[in-house]
Amino acid sequence: MQPRVSISPTGATEQSLQTTGDRLAKSPANVFERPHSVLLKDANRAVVALPELPSLCAVIAPRSRGSFREQAQEVLDSLQSILAARNRPMRVVLQTVFLRNPKDRAECQRLLTAQFGSEAPLSSYLPQPPACGAEVALEVWAVDAESARVERFGAHAVGISGGGGRWVYCTGIMPAPSRRRAYDQTMDGLRRMQTSLAQAGSGFANVVRTWFYLGGITEPEGNTERYKELNRARADFYQGIAFANGRPQRNGLHNGVYPASTGIGMAGSSLVMSCAAFHTERRDARLVALENPRQTPAYCYHPRYSPKSPKFSRGVALQVGDCLITWVSGTASIVDSETHHLDDLQRQTEQTIDNIQHLIARENLAAHGLEPACATLEDFAMVRVYLKHPSYFGRCKTICDRRFGPTPTAYSVADICRTELLVEIEGIAVSRVL
Numbered sequence: 001m002q003p004r005v006s007i008s009p010t011g012a013t014e015q016s017l018q019t020t021g022d023r024l025a026k027s028p029a030n031v032f033e034r035p036h037s038v039l040l041k042d043a044n045r046a047v048v049a050l051p052e053l054p055s056l057c058a059v060i061a062p063r064s065r066g067s068f069r070e071q072a073q074e075v076l077d078s079l080q081s082i083l084a085a086r087n088r089p090m091r092v093v094l095q096t097v098f099l100r101n102p103k104d105r106a107e108c109q110r111l112l113t114a115q116f117g118s119e120a121p122l123s124s125y126l127p128q129p130p131a132c133g134a135e136v137a138l139e140v141w142a143v144d145a146e147s148a149r150v151e152r153f154g155a156h157a158v159g160i161s162g163g164g165g166r167w168v169y170c171t172g173i174m175p176a177p178s179r180r181r182a183y184d185q186t187m188d189g190l191r192r193m194q195t196s197l198a199q200a201g202s203g204f205a206n207v208v209r210t211w212f213y214l215g216g217i218t219e220p221e222g223n224t225e226r227y228k229e230l231n232r233a234r235a236d237f238y239q240g241i242a243f244a245n246g247r248p249q250r251n252g253l254h255n256g257v258y259p260a261s262t263g264i265g266m267a268g269s270s271l272v273m274s275c276a277a278f279h280t281e282r283r284d285a286r287l288v289a290l291e292n293p294r295q296t297p298a299y300c301y302h303p304r305y306s307p308k309s310p311k312f313s314r315g316v317a318l319q320v321g322d323c324l325i326t327w328v329s330g331t332a333s334i335v336d337s338e339t340h341h342l343d344d345l346q347r348q349t350e351q352t353i354d355n356i357q358h359l360i361a362r363e364n365l366a367a368h369g370l371e372p373a374c375a376t377l378e379d380f381a382m383v384r385v386y387l388k389h390p391s392y393f394g395r396c397k398t399i400c401d402r403r404f405g406p407t408p409t410a411y412s413v414a415d416i417c418r419t420e421l422l423v424e425i426e427g428i429a430v431s432r433v434l
């Protein structure tokens, strides 16, 4: 059994976290029945034991409401104190910057260059306002600098090797500005992503997770909708790709094997795409696409939702040794294939989290051949919540805090692909297999 610690104020030192931990560990309430991979977390950071790759996830929004520059500097200062609190050097490899005003991007890049110099992380800028009202928010993945080998491949790709595995992230991929139609934007973006993956020695066969941020996602285009056109292009492009590198999978429910994904709105009229790929020679690694027993697989949705169905899995589970990483796709208040709880933010939030619980539950993972694996809401290293309207923030956060406990969580404002959906939630859970 391992002690598990949560709750510490931002800026607490590693020492004080450890001390708190030691003190809390003596109280039975903080001793859990099973070992964890998320060793330590609070509302801003999670310390995660990936296989031989100690990692830190952080989500930071400023408290102050000064100028953009002041808010961005506060965020970077908080990040520095979180990193400095680790007793080993950590390297930030990946970050997502949520921007209220896309025009602040250049200023943000200057601040980041000043902060990180030549070791600048791969950064993607999303025109999605932080729901808390700030100008900027930051989501970060840092790795133990001595355990990981980090390689940059141009502006859009990074490779991170450690523990017998290699991650490739491609972020901030955008189609040529001349492309206006969602079909063309998606095709062009996917081709650029393929090029970027290839530069990093990877390809779609190894992609486990995708993000599609589409401007005007619910808007009409021709006699259809932009999101449906994204789906048509994705279906065409994915034709013939053997995801999971052609490895046989035991997926007890369905034959479809697609990456976990998020398809969500953003400001503007373009498309921003990111993906994560994973490579390993380890014999003890298993990759399984997950479906949700409560939800129709998206790729089986009735054509009335989208003539070409959305090609994604509800989640992807990667087991390496005794560590289980579960990417939970963007999840909403959909049961079977119907939206539930119209016009009720709180019920939609609860339903969404219920759906996530059913996805990662022991019974469902067992049905996918992953016995005795299990993940719970407390295993999330990082959560992202998309809200259709900023006024939903307080009520949604109250529910997320209660159900996930203290967890680094980014809240941003974005349209969701069905107009009646008010909230969508995704995340990464990291747990241990007994």
Ligand code: 3EB
Pocket (backbone or CB within 6 Å): 212, 261, 262, 263, 264, 298, 310, 311, 312, 329, 330, 331, 332, 334, 417
């Ligand atoms: C849904 O369940 C909500 O098109 O890649 C969630 C996650 C959604 C991913 C995608 C869409 C996508 O259908 C929408």
